Amino acid sequence: MTVDRSHASRHSRRRFLIGGSAAVSVLSVGGLAARTQPLTPLPKAPNPVAPTIRRTTLTAAPRPVRLLGTNRPASPLWTFGEDPLTVIHARRGDTLEARLENRLSEHTSVHWHGIRLQNAMDGVPYITQKPLEPGETFDYRFALPDTGTFFFHPHCNTVEQLGRGLAGVLIVDGDAPTPYAADVLCLLKDWRIDETTGEFLDFLTDAGAAKAGTFGTVRSTDFRPAPTVRVPAGQDIRVRVLNLDVTRVSQIGVEGADAAVIATDGNAVSPFPLVDWRMGPAMRLDLVVRAPKSGETARIVDYFAKDPVTLMTLVGDGPATETTADFSPAPLYAPHLPEPDLRNAEVLPFTFSSTAVNRTVAAPNGEVIDLGQSLCLNPTTYWAINKQSWPERGHEFPPPPLAELTRGRTYEFELHNVTPHMHPIHLHGHTFKVLDSNKVNRPVHWADTVLLTPKERVRIAFVADNPGRWMFHCHIIEHQDTGMMGYVTVT
Numbered sequence: 001m002t003v004d005r006s007h008a009s010r011h012s013r014r015r016f017l018i019g020g021s022a023a024v025s026v027l028s029v030g031g032l033a034a035r036t037q038p039l040t041p042l043p044k045a046p047n048p049v050a051p052t053i054r055r056t057t058l059t060a061a062p063r064p065v066r067l068l069g070t071n072r073p074a075s076p077l078w079t080f081g082e083d084p085l086t087v088i089h090a091r092r093g094d095t096l097e098a099r100l101e102n103r104l105s106e107h108t109s110v111h112w113h114g115i116r117l118q119n120a121m122d123g124v125p126y127i128t129q130k131p132l133e134p135g136e137t138f139d140y141r142f143a144l145p146d147t148g149t150f151f152f153h154p155h156c157n158t159v160e161q162l163g164r165g166l167a168g169v170l171i172v173d174g175d176a177p178t179p180y181a182a183d184v185l186c187l188l189k190d191w192r193i194d195e196t197t198g199e200f201l202d203f204l205t206d207a208g209a210a211k212a213g214t215f216g217t218v219r220s221t222d223f224r225p226a227p228t229v230r231v232p233a234g235q236d237i238r239v240r241v242l243n244l245d246v247t248r249v250s251q252i253g254v255e256g257a258d259a260a261v262i263a264t265d266g267n268a269v270s271p272f273p274l275v276d277w278r279m280g281p282a283m284r285l286d287l288v289v290r291a292p293k294s295g296e297t298a299r300i301v302d303y304f305a306k307d308p309v310t311l312m313t314l315v316g317d318g319p320a321t322e323t324t325a326d327f328s329p330a331p332l333y334a335p336h337l338p339e340p341d342l343r344n345a346e347v348l349p350f351t352f353s354s355t356a357v358n359r360t361v362a363a364p365n366g367e368v369i370d371l372g373q374s375l376c377l378n379p380t381t382y383w384a385i386n387k388q389s390w391p392e393r394g395h396e397f398p399p400p401p402l403a404e405l406t407r408g409r410t411y412e413f414e415l416h417n418v419t420p421h422m423h424p425i426h427l428h429g430h431t432f433k434v435l436d437s438n439k440v441n442r443p444v445h446w447a448d449t450v451l452l453t454p455k456e457r458v459r460i461a462f463v464a465d466n467p468g469r470w471m472f473h474c475h476i477i478e479h480q481d482t483g484m485m486g487y488v489t490v491t
Helices: 477-481
Strands: 025-028 032-035 052-066 075-079 085-093 095-102 111-113 137-143 149-154 166-175 183-191 218-221 228-232 236-243 249-256 259-264 265-271 277-279 284-290 299-300 308-315 346-354 360-362 368-370 382-385 402-404 410-417 423-427 432-437 445-447 447-451 459-462 468-474 487-491
Touching: 052 085, 085 095, 149 236, 149 284, 183 308, 218 308, 249 284, 259 445, 265 445, 277 284, 382 468, 410 447, 447 459, 468 477
Parallel strands: 025 265, 052 095, 085 166, 183 236, 228 308, 346 410, 402 487
Antiparallel strands: 025 032, 052 075, 095 137, 111 149, 149 166, 183 218, 236 284, 249 277, 249 299, 259 265, 259 284, 299 308, 346 382, 360 368, 410 459, 423 447, 423 468, 432 445, 432 459, 468 487
């Protein structure tokens, strides 16, 4: 199948307008941009109105789900509720109170990915809280300072717990000055399943962990195989794409409709036309899509495959509506984030490499610990940050921090991937600005996870305004599980 991806508006001759001016940016090849004019500034967000407390209970438990089809064997998923896809809605300024009940056979926790919260609520066993043992409960309580598309998942034995489906979505509403005609969730996840029995296969393999990761055997969108979603015909809709897989990197595009990027990792950007955008595990992308005419279709696709893979089909539904000739997506409110002071930033280098280390570590009292006896350890280590490895299943005995940051100061991290594989790098507790790269001409944007391609150097910057110990790791979970993980301190 030959696909023409040479121009963002290949499906129509409508011009793409931003703030009344012709389009000046086209994204392709995982984030390649070309601009001739600056983009229109985003509108300032109003102060939160009447914040409230949002309460929910997450019951982590095994539950059978027929991922392979209604007449096929069920698979033993681990989920937070009877509906395998848990979605929490709140608004900026609200306080979220979430009680976690552990009905699993092993300890667990909840990490709130992308949320700038206090360290004690970050959900990392042995680093920010005690592991939640079977039969126990834990109450998370924190304010929501930012709007956007976020998610949550465990942070110990993650390759299995997340591999079994233990994750949910957190949407913090209030970032759209004008509501879109529809809001569509597009959650991407693969499953390591024996398609005959429905049982799970090994979640981690040495062959995968040492390279690009171990891929699933079954792909899904919203826990279904390439679903079809009916949307208001001819109107502008919002599509929230989340990569919740433990391994797969996808390259997202839209066929059959105009589309624009309006947010990265939940943080608003000035709208720009989409050709495709490369997303590693844990990354999110918010799009505006001009829905097809009634009865016609458009497809959200993954180009990072031998042939484009359909992830979701959008079908125009209802009577035709009057729309402007030009596709001019309404921008979101500007992110409410501290601006880095680049002139006075301290520059810190971080090199992501392969390595091999011993299977024992020394505890503070001098005792030599065999990490192979711990649930939170993978005894094989393949990866390192600044030549330091910390197996993800070794939270009990953390190494020294990768960096000690001063609260309130701006830092510029220079990230260097010296391996032949991609690494989506995530920093807890902070949102950073992606500045530039030696290989990919991305637009400057806010994120909490950035994808490093092989041999790439990327500069990010942020204000270290959140005290605590914050994890810093690759989000290909087998890489995290086998050494590419550390933490920084902010004091």
